[in-house]
Amino acid sequence: MMQLSELQGRRHYADRAFRGLALGAAGLVLLVLGMIAVKMTQRAWPAFNAGFFTSSRWSAPEGVFGALPFVWGTLYTAAIAIVLAVPVSLGVALFITQVAPPWLKKPMVSLLDLLAVVPSVVFGLWGVLVVSQHAGLGRSFLTAGVILAIMIIPIITSLAREVIETTPASDKEAALALGATRWEMIRASVLPHSKGGLVGAVMLGLGRAMGETIASALVIGSALGQLTLDPWAPGNSMPAVIANEWGEADEPHKAALIALAVTLFVITIAVNLIATAIVQRSMKRSHGT
């Protein structure tokens, strides 16, 4: 006769402990994010006064901190980057998925991966010592936008490629069977199918462009109070200001810089969330559920 105790086995404390450890590791993500939000906001709180988002005057010695031009600079450079990067990324993604012969796909993807791992500071260095000096762009919104565009192209392209590849072959064949040319097939089957995902990919690129610090800091020109549409004008962006001014900042100044970081955090998170939502929704739809 078997006894119940025989089936109790050893007590699996190790099993419980491991589960707890894994749970703790996963929980750490929440903890870190929560701490970022709380700690930063706490520290930046004094700087968030009435003029922070409306004033365009930023003068550390006087203790006046109006962040409007920097918010503008961030949005403006990111917009330039997007305008430049989107057609190129889309073209490359379509080329890899629809046009390129199979043997060319792998090297092309590798090339993009290579572009993606070049450190941003190297692009910054190239931007400040080569592009701004020899390409006649100077240090300006436009230079920053161009450098940012180069940096986000691999991101947008690889996401766009993934999205486009989910187009069912039957959709494409349907168009081709009607005598459509390749471009007509892309327009009729591929693009409508991937629209949502492509928008999401672009938004993720936008988020990255806004948060990118070092390249902007090196080539944007570090001009104060620039609220202009002129792309050739030197300007400034939130991350660039933080990077360039932190070194000699004192107390109220530091709080203001952290307030800039909080603002940047909020904007990029919002953009990323919208992007993720769009990508997930379109992925779900394309998988037919």
Next chain:
Amino acid sequence: MRSAPVRSIDLGARRSWRTTQSALMSAAMVAAVVLVAIPLVAVLWSVFARGAGIVVRAFPAFFTQTIPMISRKAGPGMGPAIVGTVLVTGGATLVAVPVGVLGAVYLHEYGGSGSFARLVRFMATVMTGVPSIVMGLFIYLVWTMNFGYSAFGGALALACLMLPIVIGSTEQMLRLVPASLREASYALGATRSRTIVAIVLPAALPGIISGVLLAIARAAGETAPLMFAVGAATAYNPRLFHEANTSLSLQIFGNATSAFPAAQDRAWGAALTLVLFTFLITLIARVFTARLALKRSS
């Protein structure tokens, strides 16, 4: 006997606006590819041409000597920055990889589609979007203000950046491990933790390593998170937890805006070193990815 004449059917291509348009668009795509290749080639050209200048001229002193205190002074080296980069990225890896892998294990092996796992997964996505400079300031507030400059502060900031990437790629790899392997292990009386440690993780290992290496390659080139935590040293500092340190990326950033050609040269040399370092890591990651593909196909 002659057969009736076959009506000839013209299946040749006909030129029309439609075919022209399609050809034009294909050409535009090729142009986009060229447009991407240009900056890549240009950047790499500059880095190799200008970087090799100083690196080769002062070889191997460039990699071993300390950084000149006076930046207009010409000559090597970047030794302390190389050590700093290794310390900072190594420290970040030591922090982020165990936490990230364990977190992914929780998400895939325990949490599944539960609400906590879904929340963590969502927040990890959010965390990937946090600008690196924000991470840097955060670590400044919670670490550097209390413990001062050190390589470890930078490592923590980089770890925060790596963590969601490691979680994401590891979870993806765990998803590729067939459920039948887990069942086989359970059926032998293995506990869950034993199954994960002895069967699931080893099966996913090449993929996990590949993901980790890509995260390292990304982190090694980061500058913004280090600016507030690492400080600025010019001499060797091999200690992870003590005193200010430096890194290749910080050196590039600092020297890039310098007016002195000597400093700019050092920036290019550091850039070359850094680019080679990240490419090397990416290359190793590819080897692991290939091994994974091999395993899956067999």
Next chain:
Amino acid sequence: MLSPVIPFASPLPRPRGQLTPGDPAGAFPLPAGQAVGVPTPRDFASLVDPTGEAPRPTEQAVTVPTPRDFASLVDRKAAVPLPDTPVVFDCEDVEVYYGAFRAVRGVTLGIREHQITAFIGPSGCGKTTMLRTLNRMHDVIPGARVAGRVSYHGIDLYAPEVSAPEVRRRIGMVFQKPNPFPKSIYDNIAFGPRINGIRRKAELDAVVEKSLRAAALWDEVRDRLKHSALGLSGGQQQRLCIARTIAVEPEVVLMDEPCSALDPIATARIEELMRELKSLYTIVIVTHNMQQAARVSDRTAFFTTEIDAQRDRRTGILVEYDATSKIFSAPSDERTENYITGRFG
């Protein structure tokens, strides 16, 4: 406590009068010579030969069995009395749910020691689900739930104090698709002993050799124990999985369609192996293949699906459970007969 009575009798009338009517519920063994029917030239008798002569699966695979064929097929088997060994598993009114979906309901049966019990039935009838309740494999599927009582040697397997890993160590399982770990042959076999605390190399070596010999694989792999198990053929992999299961010295081996991914020759070897292992272990096998059930098993449980018209869902039910010789020669239930004669798919 063991429950002494295992009810098998179906309430439905027996279709064929010439058979011994109404053997008392649970009375084993069946009277010898019960099955009737003149063997046709094309019979399966050799397959069910309890001495386990080499079967000829390729030849039989194409034959569509008629009831008469099965009767002759199991003729020789029925001649050997089925021993009344102790009950290992005693299932009472078992139901399995996946979330809100009820996959199986009302299964009551007893499985006896050192015999091969086969679960047969059409796809989706819950035979695999039922098999997995016997070693708590449902625990690892989110949302799966077992109701009713499954006792193992009288102990409720689903009692809160019972440890699932311990249950599975004693009740091993071989799966439909061979699933060797991506490790060496040696490490595959040694995995089980290792997690059960065997560390010494000599001891492990002995277990590996013994298990591989028992699974009739030793001679084929003895020179490449350190090679990856993924390099073996499908049949070898499945025998490796059996060896791996035996290596932890289980009391029961559950097999979930162990031959469905294999060719006839590999299938024949596994069946031979099962007959050999019967003296050491209690075996429960799920199979799609009726000839296989007839060839290897001592008792057979026939499951089918019952369509819930209201919710348009299928639930698996146990139709009939009896000696294999009886199920294939004189089933008590019309549905069983329809299934084994191929009138119902």
